[in-house]
Amino acid sequence: MTNEELQALNVDKSVDARGTACPGPLLAAKKAIGEINSGQIMEVLSADEGTRKDIPKWAAKKGHEYLGTVEDSGYFKIYMKKG
Amino acid sequence: MAKMTMGLSTSSIDKLISAGVILSGAAADDMEVNVFVLVNAGHAFLKNKAADISNMSEDIQTSEEFKASLEKLSTPSWIEFFEMAKELTEMKVHICSLAGKIAGADKMEDFIDLVDDICGIGEYIESVQESDVNIFI
Numbered sequence: 039m040t041n042e043e044l045q046a047l048n049v050d051k052s053v054d055a056r057g058t059a060c061p062g063p064l065l066a067a068k069k070a071i072g073e074i075n076s077g078q079i080m081e082v083l084s085a086d087e088g089t090r091k092d093i094p095k096w097a098a099k100k101g102h103e104y105l106g107t108v109e110d111s112g113y114f115k116i117y118m119k120k121g
Numbered sequence: 122m123a124k125m126t127m128g129l130s131t132s133s134i135d136k137l138i139s140a141g142v143i144l145s146g147a148a149a150d151d152m153e154v155n156v157f158v159l160v161n162a163g164h165a166f167l168k169n170k171a172a173d174i175s176n177m178s179e180d181i182q183t184s185e186e187f188k189a190s191l192e193k194l195s196t197p198s199w200i201e202f203f204e205m206a207k208e209l210t211e212m213k214v215h216i217c218s219l220a221g222k223i224a225g226a227d228k229m230e231d232f233i234d235l236v237d238d239i240c241g242i243g244e245y246i247e248s249v250q251e252s253d254v255n256i257f258i
Contacts, residue, residue: 059194061145065205068149096149 039106044117047105050078056113060088067093071102076120079105085113093118122211126252127156128245130220132165133178134199135187140258141202148209152254156203157245158216158236163224166216170224171200171233203235215240 053070055063063084074080082093093116094104101121108115125147129140140156147154158166165174177184190196197205206212216239221227229239249255 057195059196061142061149062195062197064149065145065209068209099150 039117041106041108044106044108044115047079047081047117049081049117050074051080052083053080054083055089056083056085058086060086060092062086063089064092064096067096071100071118071120074120078120080118080120082116082118083113084116090114090116122151122153123254124248124252125152125154125254125256126245126248127154128159128249128255128257129156129162130159131178131258132162132174133176134174135177135179136258137165137174137199138191138196138202141197141199141206143256143258144206144212145202145209147254148206148212151210154206154210154212155248155252156212156214157240157248158214158220159245160217160220160223163216163220163222163226165199166214166232166236167224167226168231168233172198174199200233200235207235213237215244217242217245 051070051074053066055066063082063086067082071080097104097118103119105117105119144154164170214235214237216232216236218239218241221239
């Protein structure tokens, strides 16, 4: 998906994990994904470089669809659809 | 469900944090985890000591720097890492009876709530044999 398409998504759950370092954002994502239904969209906000690689891999491994990552000023937004 | 066994034989803060980070990753991956508290790690799990653990295992000169960095990064305490992992996956903490005795404790009420039971080394070996991933710290 393009950055524009990702930014235009209707997000069902937003997790702001910018205040935590690895593994904080991954744990926050793991907790939050349990609160939405299959097919719903979640975004994770993080400023941690390790998380940027971890969450897409984790999502794919757990059967969710990684949609893409958008960079913002000083952090990034990772989008996924729950499987 | 993949299985992980962790043998933990240290009561130093840097290695307890390392253990906590690894356990968090395993929990995010839905692994079934068994932590065995061995030999010198018993001290860290005592009710009257757990929250005050601050000794470093190595590079003692950087101790203050290390603690300041953890604070700056809002890193959870080692106990909080363990608690989060337990909350997210099937994880048990076993105290090896020798580790308990070395720490001067042999009853469940001597240990923090993270602890599930007191066991012998045979359970650790059995868990190691049944696990997909084995980590010793």
